[in-house]
Structures are given as C-alpha cells and as structure tokens.
Amino acid sequence: MDGFLAFAQGPLFRFCFLIMVLGLARILLLDLYGAYEAYRRAGDKVLPWPLIARRTLQWFVPVNRVFRNRPLYSILSIAFHVGLLLVPLFLFAHVQLWQKAVGVSWPTLPKAVADWLTAGTIVFAFALFVGRLFSRPSSFLSRKQDYLWPLLLSVPFVTGFLCTNVGLAPGTYRTIMLIHILAAELVFVLIPFTKIAHCVLLPLSQFISTLAWKFPAETDDAVGTTLNKKGAPV
Amino acid sequence: MNRVQNTKLILWLIAGLAAAVGVTRFIFGLGATTNLTDATPWGLWIGFDVMAGVALAGGGFVITAIFYIMKREEFHPLVKPAVLTAFLGYIAVVFGLMFDLGLPWNIWHMIIFWNPHSPLFEVGWCVMLYTTVLLLEFSPVPLEEFSRYAKIRAFLMRFRFPLVLLGIMLSTLHQSSLGSLFLIMPFKLHPLWYSEILPVLFFISAAALGLMMVSFESLVSHWLYRRKPETHLVAKLGKAAVWVLGIYLAVKMAELVWSGEFGLIFAGTWESYLFIAELMISVIIPIIIFSIPRTRNSAAGQWAGSALVVFGMIFNRINVGGLTMLRATGDTYVPSWTEIIISLGVVSAAALAFLFAIEKFHIWEQRPRHPETDKHAGASFDHTSEVWLGEPVVSARTKYSLAFIMSFALGFALLPGHKLESKGIETVVVEKARGGDTLYIDGNHDGYGVLFNHAAHIDTTRGRESCVSCHHMNKPLDRETGCWECHRAMYTATDMFGHDRHGSAQGAGLACGECHTPGLERQRSTAKQCDACHLDLIPPGSPIIADGYLAPAYVDILHQQCITCHREQAALQADKPDLALCATCHETVPPEYLQAAVWDNPRAAEFNRVVLPGPVEQTGADDE
Numbered sequence: 001m002d003g004f005l006a007f008a009q010g011p012l013f014r015f016c017f018l019i020m021v022l023g024l025a026r027i028l029l030l031d032l033y034g035a036y037e038a039y040r041r042a043g044d045k046v047l048p049w050p051l052i053a054r055r056t057l058q059w060f061v062p063v064n065r066v067f068r069n070r071p072l073y074s075i076l077s078i079a080f081h082v083g084l085l086l087v088p089l090f091l092f093a094h095v096q097l098w099q100k101a102v103g104v105s106w107p108t109l110p111k112a113v114a115d116w117l118t119a120g121t122i123v124f125a126f127a128l129f130v131g132r133l134f135s136r137p138s139s140f141l142s143r144k145q146d147y148l149w150p151l152l153l154s155v156p157f158v159t160g161f162l163c164t165n166v167g168l169a170p171g172t173y174r175t176i177m178l179i180h181i182l183a184a185e186l187v188f189v190l191i192p193f194t195k196i197a198h199c200v201l202l203p204l205s206q207f208i209s210t211l212a213w214k215f216p217a218e219t220d221d222a223v224g225t226t227l228n229k230k231g232a233p234v
Numbered sequence: 235m236n237r238v239q240n241t242k243l244i245l246w247l248i249a250g251l252a253a254a255v256g257v258t259r260f261i262f263g264l265g266a267t268t269n270l271t272d273a274t275p276w277g278l279w280i281g282f283d284v285m286a287g288v289a290l291a292g293g294g295f296v297i298t299a300i301f302y303i304m305k306r307e308e309f310h311p312l313v314k315p316a317v318l319t320a321f322l323g324y325i326a327v328v329f330g331l332m333f334d335l336g337l338p339w340n341i342w343h344m345i346i347f348w349n350p351h352s353p354l355f356e357v358g359w360c361v362m363l364y365t366t367v368l369l370l371e372f373s374p375v376p377l378e379e380f381s382r383y384a385k386i387r388a389f390l391m392r393f394r395f396p397l398v399l400l401g402i403m404l405s406t407l408h409q410s411s412l413g414s415l416f417l418i419m420p421f422k423l424h425p426l427w428y429s430e431i432l433p434v435l436f437f438i439s440a441a442a443l444g445l446m447m448v449s450f451e452s453l454v455s456h457w458l459y460r461r462k463p464e465t466h467l468v469a470k471l472g473k474a475a476v477w478v479l480g481i482y483l484a485v486k487m488a489e490l491v492w493s494g495e496f497g498l499i500f501a502g503t504w505e506s507y508l509f510i511a512e513l514m515i516s517v518i519i520p521i522i523i524f525s526i527p528r529t530r531n532s533a534a535g536q537w538a539g540s541a542l543v544v545f546g547m548i549f550n551r552i553n554v555g556g557l558t559m560l561r562a563t564g565d566t567y568v569p570s571w572t573e574i575i576i577s578l579g580v581v582s583a584a585a586l587a588f589l590f591a592i593e594k595f596h597i598w599e600q601r602p603r604h605p606e607t608d609k610h611a612g613a614s615f616d617h618t619s620e621v622w623l624g625e626p627v628v629s630a631r632t633k634y635s636l637a638f639i640m641s642f643a644l645g646f647a648l649l650p651g652h653k654l655e656s657k658g659i660e661t662v663v664v665e666k667a668r669g670g671d672t673l674y675i676d677g678n679h680d681g682y683g684v685l686f687n688h689a690a691h692i693d694t695t696r697g698r699e700s701c702v703s704c705h706h707m708n709k710p711l712d713r714e715t716g717c718w719e720c721h722r723a724m725y726t727a728t729d730m731f732g733h734d735r736h737g738s739a740q741g742a743g744l745a746c747g748e749c750h751t752p753g754l755e756r757q758r759s760t761a762k763q764c765d766a767c768h769l770d771l772i773p774p775g776s777p778i779i780a781d782g783y784l785a786p787a788y789v790d791i792l793h794q795q796c797i798t799c800h801r802e803q804a805a806l807q808a809d810k811p812d813l814a815l816c817a818t819c820h821e822t823v824p825p826e827y828l829q830a831a832v833w834d835n836p837r838a839a840e841f842n843r844v845v846l847p848g849p850v851e852q853t854g855a856d857d858e
Contacts, residue, residue: 167748
C-alpha cells in the first residue's frame with residue numbers, strides 16, 4: 001500500500017501533472033497556429049475585433065444569454081466552477097505539498113471555507129449530472145463523457161473531504177488517499193484531450209469561430225456569379 | 235513516405251525525453267543527472283557530444299576543400315548537405331557543451347578573459363568563429379527562398395571563396411587542438427592512446443571521418459526519402475578515405491613503434507583489446523571494404539564501410555576523452571541513462587533540423603516530394619482513433635507535438651525523485667559511544683575521538699538530578715537514553731518524532747484525529763504535544779526542553795553541552811585552568827587500546843580522514 005502511495009505521489013503524479021500542463025500548452029499553441037494559418041489564408045483581413053473581444057468577455061461574465069434561457073443550469077454551473085477551481089489550488093494541505101516539493105507557497109483558504117466549497121462542489125456536480133440525465137434538450141446534445149465528467153470530478157472532492165474531516169483508521173485513510181490521488185491524476189491526464197480543455201481554449205473560441213465563418217470580401221460576387229444572379233443581393 | 239514520418243516521430247520522442255532530462259540538469263545540476271565524479275569529470279557528454287561531435291562535423295571542411303580548392307566539380311551535389319551537416323553539427327556541439335559546463339552562463343568568458351596558454355581557449359575561439367563562418371556559408375541557401383533578401387544573398391555569394399578558405403583554416407586549427415588538449419595528461423591517458431602527436435592524429439582522423447560522415451549522411455537521407463543513392467560519389471569518397479585512413483594507420487603505428495609502446499597492443503589487458511577493436515572498426519575493415527572495387531561500389535559495402543568509420547571514430551574520441559583514463563584514476567564510470575538520453579536528444583534535434591532544411595530549402599538538386607504536403611494523398615484516418623487528423627501537414631504537427639509532450643512527461647516521471655531533491659550534507663550516522671566507566675566518543679568513526687570519563691562526571695551528592703543534567707530526555711519506556719539515540723546524525727539534524735510511524739499499523743496505529751484536533755488544519759501547531767501521551771519523556775528537573783521534533787547534529791549538541799559546562803567549571807575551579815581547552819578532551823594521543831589498531835596498521839591512513847599525528851608533547855597552547 002505504501003509502495004502504491006509513493007508511486008502515485010511521485011513518478012505517476014509528475015507524469016500526469018506534466019501531461020496536463022504541456023498538453024494544454026500544446027493544444028493552445030496548435031490552435032493559435034491553426035488560427036494564424038486560417039487568418040493568413042483568408043483574403044479579407046478585416047476581422048471585427050471589438051465584437052470578438054466583447055463576445056469572448058461575455059462568456060466570462062456569469063449573466064449572459066444562457067443565464068436568461070436556463071437560469072438554474074447557469075447558476076449551478078457557475079457555483080460548481082467556483083469550488084472546482086478554488087479548492088484544489090488554494091487548499092492549505094495542497095499548498096503545503098508544493099511548499100515541500102518546490103519551495104513555493106501562496107495564500108490559502110480557511111479550513112471552514114474550503115470545507116463548505118468542497119461540499120458545495122460535490123452537491124453541484126451531482127445536481128448537474130441529474131439535470132443532464134432528466135433534461136430532454138440536454139440529452140440530445142450529450143455524449144458519454146458529458147455524463148461521466150461531473151461524476152469523475154466529484155471523486156477527488158468526496159475522498160478529499162473524507163480524509164480531512166472524518167477520523168479514519170490509518171489503513172482506511174491511506175486507501176482513500178490513494179483513490180483521491182489516482183482520481184485526480186486521471187483527471188489531469190484527461191484534461192487536455194477532452195472538453196475540459198476549454199479551461200485554456202475558451203478565450204480563443206469566439207475568435208476562431210468568427211474567423212472560420214468570416215467570408216472573404218468578394219464572396220457576395222462569387223456566390224452571385226455561381227448562381228447566375230450577378231449583382232443581385234445574396 | 236511513411237519512412238520519413240516514422241523517423242521524425244522517433245526523433246521527436248527522443249527529443250522529448252531529452253528535453254525533460256535537460257530541464258532537470260539545469261535546475262538540479264550535474265549531480266542529479268550524471269554519474270560523473272571528481273575523479274571522472276569528463277564523461278559521455280565530452281567524449282561524444284563535443285570530441286566526436288566536432289570530428290563528425292568535419293565533413294564541411296573536407297568537402298568544401300575538395301570542391302573549391304581541388305576543383306572536383308562532380309562533388310557539387312554533396313557540398314550543400316555537407317555544409318549543412320557541419321553547421322548543425324557545430325550548433326549541436328555548442329548546445330551539448332552547455333549541458334556539461336558546470337557554470338554554463340560563463341561560456342562567454344573566453345571572449346573577454348583571454349588565456350592564450352590553453353588549448354581550450356583556442357578551440358573555443360575556433361569553434362565560435364567557424365560556426366559563424368558556416369552560418370555565412372550556408373545562409374545563401376535559405377535566403378534563396380525569400381526574394382526580398384536577394385541583395386544580401388548576392389553579397390554573401392561574392393565572399394564564398396574567402397569564407398571557404400577561412401573555414402578550412404579554422405577547422406585545421408581546432409580539429410587538431412582538441413588533441414592538444416590531452417597532451418596535458420600523459421599519466422592519465424593510456425599510452426596506446428596518448429601520443430605527443432595526438433593533434434596530428436586528431437586532424438587526420440577528422441579528415442577521414444569527414445569523408446565518411448558525408449557518405450553516411452548521403453546514404454541515410456537518400457534511403458529515408460526513397461531516392462536513388464549517390465553510389466558513384468560515395469565510391470569516390472571511399473577511395474579517398476582509403477588513402478587518408480592509410481596515412482592515419484601508418485602514422486599511428488609509426489608513433490607507437492617510435493615511443494616503444496607497440497608491444498602494449500598485444501599485452502592482453504582490456505585496453506589492448508579495446509585498442510584492437512577500435513582500430514579494426516575505424517580503420518582496418520573500412521580500408522579493406524573500400525579497397526576492393528566490388529564492395530566499394532555495392533550498397534552493402536558503402537553502408538558498412540561508412541558506418542564503421544563513423545562509429546569507430548566516435549569510439550576513438552570517447553576512448554581518448556575519458557574511457558582509457560579509468561585505469562589511472564581507478565574510478566568506475568558507466569554513463570547514466572540520463573547522460574545517454576541527452577546525447578541522443580542533441581543528435582535527434584540536429585537530425586530534425588537537417589530534415590526540415592532538406593524539405594524546405596534547395597539543398598538537393600531535386601527537392602524531395604514533401605511528405606507532409608502531398609495534396610493528392612486524400613484523407614487518411616488515424617489507425618487507433620479512426621479520426622481524420624486534418625491535412626497531412628496538420629496531422630504531422632498534431633502527432634509530433636503529442637509524441638514530444640508524452641515523452642517529456644515520461645522522462646520527467648522516470649527521473650528518480652530522490653535525485654531531484656538536494657541531498658545537502660550527506661548524512662553521517664552516529665556511532666554510539668563505547669566503553670564502560672570511561673566512554674570513547676567517536677561519532678563519525680574516524681578513529682579520532684574523545685575519551686569521556688563518565689564515572690567522574692557523576693555528581694554523587696546530587697543523586698538522580700545529576701544524571702538529568704545531561705540525559706535531558708528519555709525515549710518512551712527508557713531512562714538515561716544515550717545521546718546518539720535521538721541525535722542520530724553527525725552533522726545534520728534528525729527527525730526524532732517519526733510521523734508516519736505513529737500512523738502506520740506497524741507502529742502506533744493512530745488515526746489522524748487522535749493527535750490533530752478535528753476541525754482545524756492538520757499542522758504542527760494544532761497537534762497534540764508529545765508529552766501529552768509519553769508521560770515519561772522529560773524527566774523532572776531536565777534543563778533542556780526540546781522545541782520541535784528535530785534533534786540537532788550530534789557534533790553540535792556535544793560541543794554545546796560539554797563546552798558550556800566546562801567553561802563554567804573552569805571559571806569556578808582555580809586548580810583546573812585547562813578545563814575549557816580543546817585539547818583537554820580532544821587528546822592527540824588516542825587511548826592505549828586504539829594505538830596498536832591505528833598507528834601500527836599500515837593501511838590506517840587510507841581509512842582515516844584525519845591522519846593521526848605521532849605522539850607529541852602536549853603544549854596546551856590552544857584556545858578553548
């Protein structure tokens with residue numbers, strides 16, 4: 001057991017964490033380069049930059065179009081993200097691990113706040129899962145990974161909560177800690193290759209979709225010519 | 235065209251592994267990534283990356299000399315690839331050297347702080363200048379792609395001939411000076427490799443290797459891109475190599491006979507076998523292959539001959555660069571996998587740059603069909619994911635970058651974790667004091683200790699309180715625990731608590747909540763104190779209360795404990811003025827029962843870091 005734990009905390013952690021960091025950097029660079037090539041190929045070099053910037057920023061503001069259409073889903077989703085991002089990054093025990101390993105530390109959340117955020121994240125993840133299960137519009141759009149992600153993400157939170165707040169026997173503690181670490185490492189490895197990559201790609205999405213749908217200036221004429229309706233408005 | 239893509243994929247994988255090791259080397263240093271020691275400070279990186287690297291890049295000056303000076307026009311197809319190989323080779327050498335330099339950020343020092351007596355100074359300058367020359371020699375090729383730089387290109391083309399001359403001159407200088415470097419080690423280097431004409435041997439062998447490296451590179455790249463090999467040119471280079479290798483062999487043998495070391499070849503030592511093997515691979519078999527017209531013109535003969543010279547000469551540089559010094563130093567050195575990966579990674583990066591240049595620029599008379607921009611290839615689905623990865627150029631980018639990050643992460647995971655942390659001062663485990671009424675205290679076991687009269691230190695009038703003034707803490711269920719039981723390391727602090735043991739089933743089997751207050755962060759300040767459970771930990775009247783769980787170093791606490799008290803007593807007892815002097819306890823005369831073991835043992839000096847002086851008159855002049 002101790003051997004497994006040491007392996008999960010050492011080499012396996014290094015591998016999974018690096019796959020996440022480098023993998024995200026890789027897709028970000030590949031996407032940027034692809035966008036640059038598309039931009040260069042597009043004959044019309046005028047892009048509506050202010051519009052792209054506004055739409056991109058809109059996705060960072062919690063109150064947006066989705067909020068008006070599906071308020072409950074939006075609130076749940078936003079609340080889920082708060083704990084999901086804050087707890088792993090600012091938990092005292094995690095910062096201690098970084099301090100011990102590389103000598104860097106940063107401010108941490110008070111324990112009570114971290115506990116409530118953790119509990120909240122677990123509840124919201126479950127609510128999102130149930131919501132997706134029973135909402136007909138969602139089920140049309142959902143793939144297997146969309147159902148699995150909230151469940152997988154809640155595993156490290158459940159096990160982490162048990163380890164910090166329940167007085168466990170040492171053997172049980174280690175087993176649950178091992179599950180905690182392995183589940184988090186699975187998440188790390190999957191992030192760059194699944195939809196969770198939106199954590200770095202989100203700022204690019206509006207830019208790339210605008211670029212992809214931006215017709216060159218002479219498109220009107222070209223379409224008109226093709227349809228034998230030269231000069232008519234398309 | 236899968237051949238090129240698969241090769242590139244493998245090169246990217248190696249480069250990824252090497253990048254992880256390289257990052258580690260620059261963060262954690264040479265100790266974490268190499269098996270080098272003070273006795274063997276030059277290993278694979280110097281032998282292969284630098285010594286062999288410079289020689290492998292010798293093709294540049296040899297081919298330009300043949301083409302421009304000897305006016306052998308038929309070698310024109312080889313000139314651009316040879317200059318490119320040389321240019322990338324020198325970049326790789328400089329890059330590889332950065333890994334081996336202890337203070338790589340000081341590499342510019344030789345430009346400002348001149349040391350004209352050092353061969354390395356000359357090598358450094360020549361490599362720097364020659365790399366610049368090669369850049370100028372090669373840059374017309376990429377500039378050809380951009381019409382707006384036509385003037386610069388024309389300007390450079392005008393100076394091509396002087397540049398070529400300068401390149402040949404600089405090569406002659408530093409290819410030989412790399413040999414001069416080893417003239418300083420006549421006693422370290424094995425006599426079969428050491429020679430006063432090592433510079434000459436290095437130069438001749440670099441010329442031979444240059445010819446064969448260009449042949450080997452031509453064979454490999456034409457095989458990769460499925461082109462017709464340049465058989466007639468390689469055969470001509472092989473014919474020339476026979477002469478150069480022959481001269482090399484003759485000079486080498488003559489030198490051995492002249493210096494009277496010829497007999498060592500057949501001495502039967504492992505060096506003699508190494509020498510014979512090296513000579514067979516690098517010189518004799520290639521000479522035979524390239525002397526017979528049938529094998530010289532056959533593909534198999536050309537592959538074998540050029541590969542043998544290339545690997546044989548790399549072998550030679552590694553032998554001179556360190557392997558044959560092991561006999562003199564008595565060290566054992568086997569490169570660690572991290573050293574091998576860095577060397578392979580530098581070569582892979584250079585090879586990727588070479589393939590990139592071959593595809594993008596006009597290096598061959600007829601460019602290779604670009605394996606990644608074949609528009610007519612149509613969509614090909616990835617075998618494993620059954621996904622179309624985009625047009626070939628995009629899918630190649632996707633695959634190579636994935637390979638790179640995967641092997642980078644794997645490389646970093648494979649590095650042993652304990653090597654990534656600084657060990658600091660090496661732990662010297664304390665040897666407990668031995669004896670009865672008189673104890674011999676020699677914590678680091680170097681035979682140079684302190685005789686401690688335990689019986690004389692007991693103050694019988696104070697009873698148990700007297701014991702407690704030194705034995706200030708007890709292990710659970712113990713009394714008068716010895717110093718060494720907690721202060722277990724000679725020069726470093728040791729953990730006397732054992733967190734994991736308290737939690738493990740083999741130890742106390744405690745749950746977290748039994749020491750850490752539930753609801754609070756689990757840290758030292760919120761945990762239960764030791765004496766809350768271990769009631770017998772601190773005896774009543776103990777003068778020293780431990781703060782924290784680290785026991786200071788043995789040497790520190792004994793000095794502190796003894797000297798503090800001795801000073802006090804020296805001030806109080808007028809009849810014992812020497813009480814606080816070092817020599818009072820650290821006697822230069824060891825106890826009688828040790829004298830025979832130390833002084834009469836002929837090998838004692840090898841074992842003892844402190845060499846004991848003979849019996850001397852005690853002067854007592856030291857302070858303290």
